[in-house]
Amino acid sequence: MKSVQYFNFQNSLAALDFYEKNLGATDIQRVGGDHEMFADMPEEYQVDKNFTMNASFKILGETFYCSDTWKNKKIDNSGAIVTFTFDYHNEVEKQLAIDFFNKAIIAGCEETMPLGKTEWSNLYGMFNDPFGVTWMINAE
Structure with missing residues (x-):
């Protein structure tokens, strides 16, 4: 399941x-x-x-x-969150995550937390898309 x-x-x-x-x-x-x-x-x-x-x-x-x-009633997706987790030491996965995040920001998504190192992750970032969905990148 x-x-x-x-x-x-x-x-x-x-x-x-x-x-x-x-x-x-x-x-x-x-x-x-x-x-x-x-x-x-x-x-x-x-x-x-x-x-x-x-x-x-x-x-x-x-x-x-x-x-x-x-x-087609209006809907508020502000509670919808997607998190992509990846192995920070896997260079291919890390680059996919970086590219995904950067492409979203270039496309006009709202960056709510810049992609970078945090206390809990070597690479973490968040953005909201135009439809209210929050997307997160998180290295494990």
Whole structure:
């Protein structure tokens, strides 16, 4: 068994696009509101084709899931936190973490703690993406 982060977004298409272009998301799989399995749903439950019923994607090899909020209602994701931990002595993992963090900041994510050494980690940093999710980098 494992745990997987599941996000709800007001507009997951925008989030998926941002994650793909700026955070390196890959293997994006999406089931939209126009999927044939929803064709016979009662009219009050019909959604448009841009509505995401469910999607998955990978960032740094980890899988995440998301969907849109019902009727695209606003949502506050400020409590959603993702932490990538890595072996500080593994140069490949360390460089992936540094590159991920720097790319996010260049893309306009808000740096809430600069990437650097702390009392608890040789390399730690935090940023918030435009969708309210906090991402952390933490060396073990």
